[in-house]
Amino acid sequence: MTEPTAVEAVTASFARMEAVRAGADGLNCVLWSDRERALAQARAVDARAERAPLAGYPVAVKDNIATLDLPTTCGSRILEGYVSPYEATVVSRLRAAGSVVLCKTNCDEFAMGSSNENSAYGPVRNPLDPCRVPGGSSGGSAAAVAAGIARIALGSETGGSVRQPAAFCGVVGVKPTYGRVSRFGLVAFASSLDQVGVLGRTVDDAALGMEVIAGRDPYDSTSADCPVPRYREGAIRSMRGLTIGRPAEYFPASLDPRVTALCDRALDAFRALGAQVRDISLPHTDLAIPVYYIVAPAEASSNLARFDGVRYGLRVMGDDGLRAMYERTRSRGFGPEVTRRVLLGTYVLSAGYYDAYYKKAQEVRACITDDFRRAFASGVDVIFTPTTPSPAFELGAKSDPYEMYLNDIFTCTANLSGVPGISLPIGHVDHLPIGGQLLARHFDEAGMFAAAYALERALGEDARR
Amino acid sequence: MAVTRDDVAHVAGLARLAISDERMTELVEQLNAILGHMDVLQQVDTRHVETTAQEGNESLPLRPDAGPRFEMQRTLEQMAPEMRGGFFLVPRLSTHEDVSDAS
Numbered sequence: 001m002t003e004p005t006a007v008e009a010v011t012a013s014f015a016r017m018e019a020v021r022a023g024a025d026g027l028n029c030v031l032w033s034d035r036e037r038a039l040a041q042a043r044a045v046d047a048r049a050e051r052a053p054l055a056g057y058p059v060a061v062k063d064n065i066a067t068l069d070l071p072t073t074c075g076s077r078i079l080e081g082y083v084s085p086y087e088a089t090v091v092s093r094l095r096a097a098g099s100v101v102l103c104k105t106n107c108d109e110f111a112m113g114s115s116n117e118n119s120a121y122g123p124v125r126n127p128l129d130p131c132r133v134p135g136g137s138s139g140g141s142a143a144a145v146a147a148g149i150a151r152i153a154l155g156s157e158t159g160g161s162v163r164q165p166a167a168f169c170g171v172v173g174v175k176p177t178y179g180r181v182s183r184f185g186l187v188a189f190a191s192s193l194d195q196v197g198v199l200g201r202t203v204d205d206a207a208l209g210m211e212v213i214a215g216r217d218p219y220d221s222t223s224a225d226c227p228v229p230r231y232r233e234g235a236i237r238s239m240r241g242l243t244i245g246r247p248a249e250y251f252p253a254s255l256d257p258r259v260t261a262l263c264d265r266a267l268d269a270f271r272a273l274g275a276q277v278r279d280i281s282l283p284h285t286d287l288a289i290p291v292y293y294i295v296a297p298a299e300a301s302s303n304l305a306r307f308d309g310v311r312y313g314l315r316v317m318g319d320d321g322l323r324a325m326y327e328r329t330r331s332r333g334f335g336p337e338v339t340r341r342v343l344l345g346t347y348v349l350s351a352g353y354y355d356a357y358y359k360k361a362q363e364v365r366a367c368i369t370d371d372f373r374r375a376f377a378s379g380v381d382v383i384f385t386p387t388t389p390s391p392a393f394e395l396g397a398k399s400d401p402y403e404m405y406l407n408d409i410f411t412c413t414a415n416l417s418g419v420p421g422i423s424l425p426i427g428h429v430d431h432l433p434i435g436g437q438l439l440a441r442h443f444d445e446a447g448m449f450a451a452a453y454a455l456e457r458a459l460g461e462d463a464r465r
Numbered sequence: 466m467a468v469t470r471d472d473v474a475h476v477a478g479l480a481r482l483a484i485s486d487e488r489m490t491e492l493v494e495q496l497n498a499i500l501g502h503m504d505v506l507q508q509v510d511t512r513h514v515e516t517t518a519q520e521g522n523e524s525l526p527l528r529p530d531a532g533p534r535f536e537m538q539r540t541l542e543q544m545a546p547e548m549r550g551g552f553f554l555v556p557r558l559s560t561h562e563d564v565s566d567a568s
Contacts, residue, residue: 068538085539218533290503301480308481310555315546317556325556327483339482344496346476347468357503363511402499 006042006055006100013058013102013149014038020127020147022103027125029134029143031063032070033103041100052098054212057205059094060144060153063104064111065196066185067091070101074187075109075119078333079313088185089220090154090196090213097212102150105140109335110304111156111189113137114164114407115398118337123395126169128432132392135165135407138199142169145199152209153199158189159292160387160411162197163423167387167435170425170464172206172452173199175411177443178418179224181210182217190299191222193292193415203424203452207231210445226443234450240274242451245380249285250410259386259434262427266436267384269458270451280380282371285413287364292412293405294348294361300338301345307333340401369417376441382451385410387423387435410437420445422452425464433464468496 004012014035017023022030038058045055061067064074066084073079091101108118116124116139124139126132127147134143138155142165145153155162157175166173175197186196196213200206214228246267251260267277309315309329316328334342348357375383387410398404414421419439426436436455440448456463473493477484484492537544547554 083539085537085544086535087538219535221528221532284509287506287509290506293499294503294506305481315556322556323481326481330481331483334482339484340492340495342480342482343473343476343492344499346480347472347496347500350476350479356507357500359516360506360509360511361503362516363514364506364509366514366516367509367511400498401495402502405499 004056006045006052006058006098007039009056010038010042010058010100010102016147016149017103020149022144022147022149024122027127027130027143027147028122029106029124029140029147030060030103030149031073031075031106031121031140034069037069038100038102045098045100048098054094054097054099054208057098057152057208058100058102058150059209060103060105060141060150061091061101062107062138062141062153062155064107064156064187065091065154066187067101067104070104072104072187074111075107075121076333076335076338077120077314078307078330080120082313084185086185089182089217091185093213094209099152103144105138105144105153107140108137109338110187110300111137111158111161112300112337112341114160114404115393116140116165117395118335120335125395126392128170129392132394132432133168135168135392137161138197139165141199142166142171142173145169145171145201151201151205155197155199156186156189157195157197157415158193158296159408159415162199163387163411163421163435163437164407166199166423167433168392170433171199171201172203172425173197173423174206174210175414175421176210176214176445177224177420179222180214180226180420180443180445182213182220182223184217184219188303190296191303192299193296195415203422203449203456204232204235206422207234207449214445224443229446231446231449234446235453237450237454238274239270239451239454242270242275242381243379244270244275244277244451245280245375245383246277247280247282247285247375247383247385249282250385255386255389256429258429259389262429262434263384263386263436266426266455266459269455270384273454273458278380280375280378280383282375282413284364284367284371288368288413288416289405289409291361291364291368292408292416293344294357295365295416297341297345298349298358299345301342301349304334304338304342337401365416368413372413372417372419372439381440381447383439385437385439387411387437391429391432391434414439418442420448422448424452424456426455426459427463468493468500
């Protein structure tokens with residue numbers, strides 16, 4: 001079959017946006033787009049002397065990743081109308097490979113949320129069931145892929161914000177190793193955790209996207225100078241002799257038995273391919289949520305200090321001085337969840353509480369990382385878990401903040417420890433997709449992708465929607 | 466460690482956030498509930514644990530404290546909310562008149 005030209009692919013994507021009502025009157029997954037500009041860029045790609053590798057892959061980009069042609073608002077009122085004067089390295093790399101940015105996708109405000117209900121521009125609806133959430137915070141990107149608007153989308157991860165929505169929307173989501181992908185142009189939330197991730201319709205789409213964006217960037221000193229393997233070669237790697245770890249803490253007695261059964265089926269598929277499955281323990285797992293919800297808000301309270309009404313976006317003036325302007329601007333510009341986390345983060349860093357909360361959390365975080373080190377040092381190649389304890393829930397179903405935070409229970413350990421993770425569909429519960437998660441050693445995305453290719457192939461189309 | 470209204474008012478000041486009385490009551494309740502879940506960390510023995518900002522990144526090398534040249538794609542004038550005579554207009558530290566009224 002002939003691959004589509006860039007113009008054909010972009011035209012089809014915009015037609016799909018209309019057909020599924022991707023804007024505010026429908027799924028609300030697309031915040032900003034410019035059809036004519038995207039088509040002009042597509043024509044330029046098609047005019048290149050050689051076919052670009054991503055010519056047929058227009059992308060959707062999360063609204064916290066800087067683009068030159070479209071606004072970058074982070075789903076927040078405080079950045080309404082803001083257009084970046086520079087472009088994120090990940091976007092530049094996609095463009096260089098022939099991709100065209102279709103749109104900016106809705107997300108939880110400043111990537112803080114697990115349901116995409118925290119966006120200042122309204123919630124995103126799950127394309128598989130519009131009464132349900134798509135997950136978050138990269139819910140718009142996951143929905144855009146699930147709705148067939150884009151084969152590849154960029155998201156960002158701080159505690160599971162690519163893998164969790166991927167699981168809820170029945171697509172593939174990848175969080176690379178901390179340092180694997182440049183964050184130049186990603187609006188900072190929690191700098192010791194943030195990474196740009198890729199969502200794709202298949203493992204191959206996600207691997208292709210990750211191959212293009214990964215690697216050292218002189219504009220991001222935290223990007224690692226590690227060679228980037230060709231992840232797509234993992235499609236043909238044998239699973240014979242591989243050891244898959246099954247951590248007991250991710251399969252508690254309280255887990256929905258239907259989710260457990262789907263995971264068992266996936267592990268059986270690995271066994272049938274010649275892999276060995278070994279029971280392991282990651283003993284500090286149940287401490288991950290308390291650690292995460294101290295470290296991430298603490299870093300956020302610092303990173304979001306820059307949104308003060310002077311340098312970016314919204315400014316609410318008055319006649320009562322500078323400090324009042326700061327307070328008025330930030331209080332009107334930030335939504336309830338961002339306000340709550342900034343307060344929480346400021347509190348755990350404040351005098352008298354720093355040691356009890358922030359320092360303690362960083363120490364326990366080191367224990368969580370050590371759990372992974374020990375597991376991989378014991379000969380485990382890849383760890384398999386469910387991505388989430390349950391499928392997508394209904395809009396408005398979780399009003400208690402901490403109950404919402406528990407959505408990240410199986411994903412935030414990878415962010416705290418820095419290891420790479422991928423979520424892919426492994427079946428359905430109540431006709432809704434369930435994701436399985438594969439975690440690997442630092443910088444072993446190649447091994448992680450190889451296992452994901454094998455599992456996707458073994459489970460077949462039935463496991464996808 | 467129960468969080469009081471005074472605590473929240475104090476950190477709101479540090480964070481440059483204005484919180485209404487009504488919202489304050491709700492936030493005190495929520496922050497206490499959230500922090501209550503964090504108390505479990507105090508039971509973990511971490512006396513021999515060393516921490517770094519991000520674990521598992523041995524591949525991140527030290528580098529000279531100098532970055533590559535950075536090209537803006539738009540002029541400063543295009544980005545500034547307000548300019549006059551080649552200068553940026555910013556809010557006054559203390560004023561009784563709006564910036565737009567200044568001559």
